[in-house]
Amino acid sequence: MDAAQAYGYMLYLVSLITIGGIYALMCLGLNIQWGFTGLFNAGIAGFFAIGAYVSAILTTDGSPFHLGGFGLPVAFGLVGAMVVTAVVAWLVGLLCIRLRSDYLAIATIGIGEIFRLILKNEIWATNGARGIAKIPLPFETLAEPWNKIGFMLLVLAIVVAFYFLIERARLAPWGRLMTAIRENEHAARAAGKNVERFRVEAFICGSVLMGLAGGLTAHYIKFIGPGATEPLTTTFLVWVMLIVGGSGNNRGAILGAFMMWTIWSFSEVLTSRLPEELAIKAAYFRIFLIGLLLQVVLQRYAGGILPERRLVSVTNKK
């Protein structure tokens, strides 16, 4: 292996960890919604897209093709992405949170797609199918590998910070309450818990992380267009990651994200070797592979690789 090759592998690894980390954020978000509270959000793509576009619009320089020109620092873009997704999730929550979980899934699929269609068709704001380019990458002034490494470290720092916050919340009465709502909403109501309010809260918290992931993605690939917000690579993959890693377990969510992202991106290497007549079907092949893997994992580990553990929270502390 010569130096150039090694360098190439190193860059690949950096990108693997960066994107894995971004997925880990989405998984943590979905874990709050589904793992803790039992909310079936099938519209992850929509919140991801909102976050991506908001951060892109806030941070890019002026352009005749799309709304923007605010040229704000990346941190503002990301915070903006979180604030806007929070508001949108709040509105969606007010509308839908009373629905039973399967209906909530259908409603959120629809809402997610509506967001994506709006973003695709409001060309004055988003430049439609051509997307928004020249989104600034933080650490852009650094030389080639260091800017990427810097961004990777930023993503990892964000993941670690949120992991600790969410784990703390999970072990607090807040997490107990969310689990109680997931387990039995009638009993939770009879115990004086305002189930709707807390569900909306969990829905917002989870969606905010999806919006943040969208924002980070936009900065990382420096471009955002409708193709980058496909439900396949957002909603579908994130669900698989959480289920494989262990729904209800924050470490499981993170593990699932890195593991499945690695497998997903290696599967591209595999499918690129397929004979030409099969190559057009490569995408389906990859989905099939993921589905198969999901089956295998669930056969062995019903609750995911790292299943939920709740008991620790109460007894060991006197």
Place this chain on the structure above:
Amino acid sequence: MLSVENLAKNFGGVAAVNQCSFNIEENSITGLIGPNGAGKTTTFNMIAGAMRPTSGRITFNGIDITGKPAHELFHLGIMRTFQIPQEFSAMSVLENLMTVPGSQPGENLLHALFSSQKVRLREQQIRQRALEVLEFLRLTDLADELAGNLSGGQKKLLELGRAMMAEPKIVLLDEPGAGVNPTLLGNLADMIERLNRERSYTFCIIEHNMDMIARLCEPVIVMAEGSVLTQGSMEAVRTDARVLDAYLGGDDTPEIN
């Protein structure tokens, strides 16, 4: 304290509760009996805010509470247990109890994250209380067991435990004795009496075990076909021909003797 006026509930064409009126006096242990399908549980559901009445009015200490959601009623001091146990299956028995108390600072996300001292103090109190309740119910050994793994009778006890974790003014117990072994049943009755006397909880108890009703309840309200048939002391009710009729006409074994 609690008064129900002309309460009615229809499920499609079926009138489960119909023109039902009664009062529950403060500090009483009121029995609510009647054959299967008489509408007792449905009445509880409406009082506790789990179901909206089709018509009628419910007042609690003079406040109209008709159609108020269950969680608001809890904070007014109305606690109910379920005929079919409703536990938090994937949570430990201890956690099931600890979930109940109101005003937990740790249920606020910001407090949970950033004011650990306050949260921890309240948690200690709540854990202490929960352990006492478990001791009382003789479930201490099961504190760490998942509630979903409990037996039917143990789940009934856990229902009761949840009621004890709240600080209610009135407790609506829906067949607390069903599936509970006789020794424990005696303790349970003792406990209800004690809570009534020492903590001035008011109780309304649905029960098919007439011995328990006879021991605890004064007055006893008899429901049949959705409305109140009669009410009075157990002695009076027991000898009422209409009551016997209602039980014999229904599919319930008459335990009245």
